[in-house]
Amino acid sequence: MRRLSLFLLSFLSFSILYAQSDDSLMIRKIADEVLVNGKAYDNLRQLTKQIGQRLSGSQGMVKAEKWGIEKMKEAGADKSWLQQCMVPHWVRGAAEELKITSGADKNKKLAVAALGNSTGTGPKGINAPVIEIKSFADLETKKDDVKGKIVFYNYKFNSKLIRTFESYGDAVMYRFMGPPAAAKYGAVAVLVRSMSHSTDNYPHTGSTASGDTIPKIPSMALGLKDADWLDQQLQKGTVNVFYKSNAHFLPDTIGHSVIGELIGTESPNEIITVGGHLDSWDLAEGAHDDGAGVVQTIEILRALKAIGYKPKHTIRFVLFANEENGLRGGTKYAEEAKAKNEKHIFALESDAGGFTPRGFSFGGSPEQLKKAQGWIPLLQPYGVYEIEKGGGGADVGPIAETMGIPAAELIPDSQRYFDYHHAKSDVFENVNKRELELGALNMAAFIYLVDKYGL
Amino acid sequence: MRRLSLFLLSFLSFSILYAQSDDSLMIRKIADEVLVNGKAYDNLRQLTKQIGQRLSGSQGMVKAEKWGIEKMKEAGADKSWLQQCMVPHWVRGAAEELKITSGADKNKKLAVAALGNSTGTGPKGINAPVIEIKSFADLETKKDDVKGKIVFYNYKFNSKLIRTFESYGDAVMYRFMGPPAAAKYGAVAVLVRSMSHSTDNYPHTGSTASGDTIPKIPSMALGLKDADWLDQQLQKGTVNVFYKSNAHFLPDTIGHSVIGELIGTESPNEIITVGGHLDSWDLAEGAHDDGAGVVQTIEILRALKAIGYKPKHTIRFVLFANEENGLRGGTKYAEEAKAKNEKHIFALESDAGGFTPRGFSFGGSPEQLKKAQGWIPLLQPYGVYEIEKGGGGADVGPIAETMGIPAAELIPDSQRYFDYHHAKSDVFENVNKRELELGALNMAAFIYLVDKYGL
Numbered sequence: 001m002r003r004l005s006l007f008l009l010s011f012l013s014f015s016i017l018y019a020q021s022d023d024s025l026m027i028r029k030i031a032d033e034v035l036v037n038g039k040a041y042d043n044l045r046q047l048t049k050q051i052g053q054r055l056s057g058s059q060g061m062v063k064a065e066k067w068g069i070e071k072m073k074e075a076g077a078d079k080s081w082l083q084q085c086m087v088p089h090w091v092r093g094a095a096e097e098l099k100i101t102s103g104a105d106k107n108k109k110l111a112v113a114a115l116g117n118s119t120g121t122g123p124k125g126i127n128a129p130v131i132e133i134k135s136f137a138d139l140e141t142k143k144d145d146v147k148g149k150i151v152f153y154n155y156k157f158n159s160k161l162i163r164t165f166e167s168y169g170d171a172v173m174y175r176f177m178g179p180p181a182a183a184k185y186g187a188v189a190v191l192v193r194s195m196s197h198s199t200d201n202y203p204h205t206g207s208t209a210s211g212d213t214i215p216k217i218p219s220m221a222l223g224l225k226d227a228d229w230l231d232q233q234l235q236k237g238t239v240n241v242f243y244k245s246n247a248h249f250l251p252d253t254i255g256h257s258v259i260g261e262l263i264g265t266e267s268p269n270e271i272i273t274v275g276g277h278l279d280s281w282d283l284a285e286g287a288h289d290d291g292a293g294v295v296q297t298i299e300i301l302r303a304l305k306a307i308g309y310k311p312k313h314t315i316r317f318v319l320f321a322n323e324e325n326g327l328r329g330g331t332k333y334a335e336e337a338k339a340k341n342e343k344h345i346f347a348l349e350s351d352a353g354g355f356t357p358r359g360f361s362f363g364g365s366p367e368q369l370k371k372a373q374g375w376i377p378l379l380q381p382y383g384v385y386e387i388e389k390g391g392g393g394a395d396v397g398p399i400a401e402t403m404g405i406p407a408a409e410l411i412p413d414s415q416r417y418f419d420y421h422h423a424k425s426d427v428f429e430n431v432n433k434r435e436l437e438l439g440a441l442n443m444a445a446f447i448y449l450v451d452k453y454g455l
Numbered sequence: 456m457r458r459l460s461l462f463l464l465s466f467l468s469f470s471i472l473y474a475q476s477d478d479s480l481m482i483r484k485i486a487d488e489v490l491v492n493g494k495a496y497d498n499l500r501q502l503t504k505q506i507g508q509r510l511s512g513s514q515g516m517v518k519a520e521k522w523g524i525e526k527m528k529e530a531g532a533d534k535s536w537l538q539q540c541m542v543p544h545w546v547r548g549a550a551e552e553l554k555i556t557s558g559a560d561k562n563k564k565l566a567v568a569a570l571g572n573s574t575g576t577g578p579k580g581i582n583a584p585v586i587e588i589k590s591f592a593d594l595e596t597k598k599d600d601v602k603g604k605i606v607f608y609n610y611k612f613n614s615k616l617i618r619t620f621e622s623y624g625d626a627v628m629y630r631f632m633g634p635p636a637a638a639k640y641g642a643v644a645v646l647v648r649s650m651s652h653s654t655d656n657y658p659h660t661g662s663t664a665s666g667d668t669i670p671k672i673p674s675m676a677l678g679l680k681d682a683d684w685l686d687q688q689l690q691k692g693t694v695n696v697f698y699k700s701n702a703h704f705l706p707d708t709i710g711h712s713v714i715g716e717l718i719g720t721e722s723p724n725e726i727i728t729v730g731g732h733l734d735s736w737d738l739a740e741g742a743h744d745d746g747a748g749v750v751q752t753i754e755i756l757r758a759l760k761a762i763g764y765k766p767k768h769t770i771r772f773v774l775f776a777n778e779e780n781g782l783r784g785g786t787k788y789a790e791e792a793k794a795k796n797e798k799h800i801f802a803l804e805s806d807a808g809g810f811t812p813r814g815f816s817f818g819g820s821p822e823q824l825k826k827a828q829g830w831i832p833l834l835q836p837y838g839v840y841e842i843e844k845g846g847g848g849a850d851v852g853p854i855a856e857t858m859g860i861p862a863a864e865l866i867p868d869s870q871r872y873f874d875y876h877h878a879k880s881d882v883f884e885n886v887n888k889r890e891l892e893l894g895a896l897n898m899a900a901f902i903y904l905v906d907k908y909g910l
Contacts, residue, residue, distance in 0.1 A: 035614045041654070159490045162837055162893070197889055199496070356811070356868045358838075382617055383813075383868075385840045413811045413838075413868065415889040434652055434870040438617070 023378050023452075026309075027445040031382060033303045034441040040299040041433040043071060044354070047294060048285035048428040055282040056322040057089030057253045064278050065256045068319045071298050072260030076305030077317065080260040085332035087255035087322040090117050092282055093246025096220055098191070101127060102240035103233070110230065111223035112191070113203035113283060113423075114247035115175060116325045117210040118219040121189065125244030126150070126218070128188050132234045136173075139181060147186030150243055152222070153178045154193045154231055157418070164197065164414040165352070168421075171195045172206070175221070179208050183215035189243050190219040193227040198419040201225040205281050206422045207325050218245045255279075257329040258319040260301055266312040271337075273316045273347040274300055274447055277323035277330075277395055284426040288417065292354025292431060294319050296410075296440040303444055311451045313345060320395040323351070327394055334398035344403040346450045348410075348443060349393035353420075354436035355412035357383050360446060361390030364406030368455045372408070375449050384442050386411075406455050408446065410439055478833050478907075481764075482900040486837060488758040489896040495754040496888040498526060499809070502749060503740035503883040510737040511777040512544030512708045519733050520711045523774045526753045527715030531760030532772065535715040540787035542710035542777040545572050547737055548701025551675055553646070556582060557695035558688070565685065566678035567646070568658035568738060568878075569702035570630060571780045572665040573674040576644065580699030581605070581673070583643050587689045591628075594636060602641030605698055607677070608633045609648045609686055612873070619652065619869040620807070623876075626650045627661070630676070634663050638670035644698050645674040648682040653874040656680040660736050661877045662780050673700045710734075712784040713774040715756055721767040726792075728771045728802040729755055729902055732778035732785075732850055739881040743872065747809025747886060749774050751865075751895040758899055766906045768800060775850040778806070782849055789853035799858040801905045803865075803898060804848035808875075809891035810867035812838050815901060816845030819861030823910045827863070830904050839897050841866075861910050863901065865894055 034040070051067060054060035065082060072080035098112040114120065131149045133139045139146070153174040158167045172195055179190045194204035201223035208219050220243075222230065233239045258278060264270065276293020280286020301317045321329030337344060362372050373387045392400055392407025400407035412435070420426040489495070506522060509515035520537060527535035553567040569575065586604045588594045594601070608629040613622045627650055634645045649659035656678035663674050675698075677685065688694045713733060719725065731748020735741020756772045776784030792799060817827050828842045847855055847862025855862035867890070875881040 031617075032615050159889075160487050162486075164889075199888055356870050415811050415893065416887050419887070432871050432874070433654055434614075434619075438870065 023449065026448060027378055029307050030303055030444045030448065031441045033307050034299060034437050034444065037306065038299060038437045038440070039302055040295040040436050040440050043295040043298060044287060044291050044431060044436065045428055047291050048287045052285050053282045054278065054280050054286065056087040056255055056279050056325060057250065058282065061255060061279055065258055068258035068278055072258060072301070072317065075260065075298050075302035077260030077301060078263045082256035083259055083332060083336065084254060084256050085321055085328045086252045087328050088326045089250040089253045090325055091248060091250060093120060093248060094123070096246065097125070097242065097244040098220065099242040100239065101242050102238065105233070110226040111201045111203050112220040113205045114245045115192065115208040115219040115221055116205050116281065118179065118208050118245065118247045119216040120245040120247040121218045121243060123244070123246065125242050126188055127240065127242055130191070130230065130234065130239045130241055132231060136181065143185045146182060149187055150189045150191060150241065151182035151187040152191040152230060154227055156193065157195055157197055159197060164418050168195055168418060175206055176209050179217055179219040180214045183217045187217060189217050191222045192219065194221050194224055196224060196418045196421065198224060200425065202423040202425055204421060204423045205283055218243065220245055255321040255328065257321045257333060260317040262301065262304065262311050262315045264312055264314040265310045268314050269343055270313045271316055271342055271344045272313050272447060272450060273318055273344065273396060273399060274443065275318035275320055275395060276350045278319040279322050279324050281324055281422045283422065284424045285428060287426050287428045287431050288353040288420050289422065289426055290323065290351045292436055292439065293350035296350045296436065296443060299440040300444040300447060309448070313451050315447060315451065323395050330395035330398045334402040337399060338402050344399055344405050346405055346455055347392055347396035347399050347407040348446060349396045350410040350439060350443060351393040351395065352410060352414065353412050353417040354431045354439055355416060356435040357410055357412050357439045357442045359384050359386035359388060359411040360408045361411050362387050362406065362408045363391030363400065364455060368406050371455060378449070379442055379445055382442050382445070383438055410443055412439055478904065481903060482833055484762050485758055485899045485903065486896045488762050489754060489892050489899065492761065493754060493892045493895070494757055495750040495891050495895050498750040498753060499742060499746050499886060499891065500883055502746050503742045507740050508737045509733065509735050509741065511542040511710050511734050511780060512705065513737065516710060516734055520713055523713035523733055527713060527756065527772065530715065530753050530757035532715030532756060533718045537711035538714055538787060538791065539709060539711050540776055540783045541707045542783050543781045544705040544708045545780055546703060546705060548575060548703060549578070551701065552580065552697065552699040553675065554697040555694065556697050557693065560688070565681040566656045566658050567675040568660045569700045570647065570663040570674040570676055571660050571736065573634065573663050573700065573702045574671040575700040575702040576673045576698060578699070578701065580697050581643055582695065582697055585685065585689065585694045585696055587686060591636065598640045601637060604642055605644045605646060605696065606637035606642040607646040607685060609682055611648065612650055612652055614652060619873050623650055623873060630661055631664050634672055634674040635669045638672045642672060644672050646677045647674065649676050649679055651679060651873045651876065653679060655880065657878040657880055659876060659878045660738055673698065675700055710776040710783065712776045712788060715772040717756065717759065717766050717770045719767055719769040720765045723769050724798055725768045726771055726797055726799045727768050727902060727905060728773055728799065728851060728854060729898065730773035730775055730850060731805045733774040734777050734779050736779055736877045738877065739879050740883060742881050742883045742886050743808040743875050744877065744881055745778065745806045747891055747894065748805035751805045751891065751898060754895040755899040755902060764903070768906050770902060770906065778850050785850035785853045789857040792854060793857050799854055799860050801860055801910055802847055802851035802854050802862040803901060804851045805865040805894060805898060806848040806850065807865060807869065808867050808872040809886045809894060810871060811890040812865055812867050812894045812897045814839050814841035814843060814866045815863045816866050817842050817861065817863045818846030818855065819910060823861050826910060833904070834897055834900055837897050837900070838893055865898055867894055
């Protein structure tokens with residue numbers, strides 16, 4: 001038996017080595033296709049420069065849906081369609097304003113942007129003093145001083161954390177829960193320090209909590225330089241401001257996720273999903289967030305088709321609607337999959353920017369994680385060094401949860417992401433062609449491995 | 456014995472763990488200092504915006520030397536001085552020009568820049584037809600057609616290679632050896648396709664071979680879009696051009712490397728060197744090449760001093776003169792060290808851009824490499840995933856070779872480097888504060904580990 005075992009073992013080892021070599025060659029083929037003939041960068045130029053901002057409910061989103069379905073066909077989808085969902089229709093309205101009305105700097109304007117889903121002051125605005133709050137604990141201490149004032153949350157993005165998404169996770173609660181928390185104590189409006197390490201002064205928007213039971217007061221983000229300036233003024237004494245936001249909701253409207261499909265040759269009823277979100281905030285072109293994920297998704301389809309790859313399973317390429325202020329596209333995708341009794345096996349997302357890839361975050365069982373980590377040597381030549389316990393992104397969350405399947409997300413280098421995130425600077429010019437392509441090719445390789453070996 | 460061994464083993468493991476934990480804390484301290492109080496970015500702004508280009512022999516280099524010595528003092532050097540060396544003094548002269556003189560595009564101008572160390576045509580220029588050469592093998596095939604013509608080397612930067620420095624290594628011989636090779640067959644001038652993946656049209660300069668025995672003809676780099684355009688025209692027929700370059704050498708002049716020192720507390724006569732090069736090409740501000748290495752070097756000094764670190768060995772912080780077109784600073788540094796019978800133990804360089812760090816390249820014995828690789832777990836939280844066999848950069852080459860010591864170089868992510876390298880786009884705005892700082896702190900951590908454990 002021992003000799004036989006050894007024989008079997010060496011045979012197996014040989015098979016594994018052989019398969020790995022086959023896989024290396026296939027991944028090299030995918031990589032060459034993306035790096036030499038890639039269309040992701042040109043597609044991103046179209047999406048950002050010809051369409052631009054595409055917040056749910058906007059004309060930009062409607063144009064982007066039409067563009068997306070054309071791109072799916074052009075890239076070689078066997079099938080493509082729009083999946084309808086109702087989306088919130090929040091609008092910024094006429095220009096916001098924050099103007100100093102007291103002291104030596106009277107009439108100085110600060111850089112502000114209404115938070116997504118926030119309510120406005122109306123065109124007449126508000127005149128009130130500002131009170132600075134450093135943390136929720138600080139709010140509790142000062143709760144009796146808040147009434148009638150504008151609460152300025154000045155919680156800093158933590159520069160000691162190496163991964164900027166951790167700094168974001170740490171700070172974002174002030175944007176999301178800060179407004180209702182301040183409203184509870186009678187504040188009339190909120191300013192939130194932008195969540196960023198950027199060295200410019202652009203305000204960074206993003207969703208704030210909304211819903212029937214949540215108290216609403218006008219809420220705006222403040223640029224970092226102006227946040228520091230305001231902090232200094234408040235240390236000297238009272239600061240009165242004129243605060244105006246015209247943000248408001250219109251009735252929900254119709255939106256669509258764009259879906260393309262490569263039909264599986266062996267198990268066409270077993271579905272792998274890969275996607276990014278088509279909507280963006282309204283302040284810029286949404287180049288990194290999430291134009292990158294959109295064009296990477298289309299590029300994976302294009303490249304797999306171009307090299308003649310025939311997937312065993314059906315691969316769905318999804319440009320999700322309404323990630324930014326509602327997640328209705330991702331939610332609807334899961335609901336419809338459940339209603340149709342679809343079988344899903346894996347979902348992958350790109351929504352952390354078109355930067356140079358470093359790894360994947362993976363949500364699944366320890367055994368599945370270990371299996372995926374076994375593929376690292378195949379991805380390492382392309383810059384992926386780790387597959388770490390985590391999860392997929394927001395859009396693939398509902399399908400992963402509904403189906404009880406593993407999900408993953410591309411983890412690019414995060415240092416520049418929050419410089420641009422939800423701000424005017426999130427434009428095409430801040431995306432590098434090669435970094436974008438490396439993300440796409442590593443995702444395509446990951447999809448190929450899941451399609452071949454399962455999880 | 457077995458029990459004793461086990462006991463010893465567990466004791467040793469404990470000691471190692473304890474030391475690692477100490478090291479983790481120290482590296483965390485260095486990281487916090489750089490990320491919270493870092494001056495690298497502000498210093499880079501000064502160097503690039505207040506001084507700008509600083510090619511050897513230029514006024515910019517003289518200003519940069521003065522700035523550098525002030526910065527060494529400000530950062531807390533125990534000693535600082537200028538190390539003199541003679542440097543080549545090449546100048547671009549009045550604006551270069553390449554103008555089409557035949558066909559439908561007569562008078563169209565293409566984006567060109569004289570190669571460093573090249574000779575010029577003088578103000579009268581040259582009128583000649585262009586011949587396209589795809590490789591040195593192609594040159595041999597066409598050698599009888601070259602006489603009296605302008606050779607256009609159109610060798611593409613290989614996009615299949617993941618690490619762009621490999622693409623550069625592959626292509627750079629056409630810039631360096633292309634001009635004398637063309638001159639040998641009677642060419643009157645040379646155009647070289649810029650070595651870059653960039654999507655703009657800036658020409659990228661860089662050294663070409665020079666010396667008494669090397670045949671000299673005027674040589675310029677051509678922007679990528681114009682290189683593609685010229686290639687298309689040449690496929691249709693003859694292209695005649697007016698070619699003018701005013702590049703020339705002036706007599707060698709005096710330059711200086713800037714040196715700061717932290718004096719060792721245990722072995723002050725054993726020296727660790729860390730540095731980057733102070734000179735830059737003349738087309739831009741040299742922000743990545745090598746402003747980044749310069750300010751990281753100063754930042755390592757500043758941070759170690761700020762946290763009160765007392766090195767065992769003497770640490771030398773060197774801003775080398777003349778890396779770009781002569782390497783006279785690095786050469787002089789090694790010569791003087793030898794003449795003074797100094798003892799050096801290690802040298803580290805940053806000259807691959809201020810991008811997010813991925814690893815170190817290391818030149819030393821297999822045992823030394825293994826020892827350094829043992830430190831990876833300490834650096835991994837800060838983005839360094841590999842220490843690979845390689846070597847230090849150009850500037851620490853002479854000291855490493857002269858002393859027979861190990862040398863290393865920071866390896867940042869390379870995707871964007873050649874977009875800017877030696878071109879007008881190598882400006883401060885293309886450097887990210889956090890990426891620059893992460894490079895500095897990983898270098899500081901590496902220096903700390905070498906100082907503590909040796910190699």
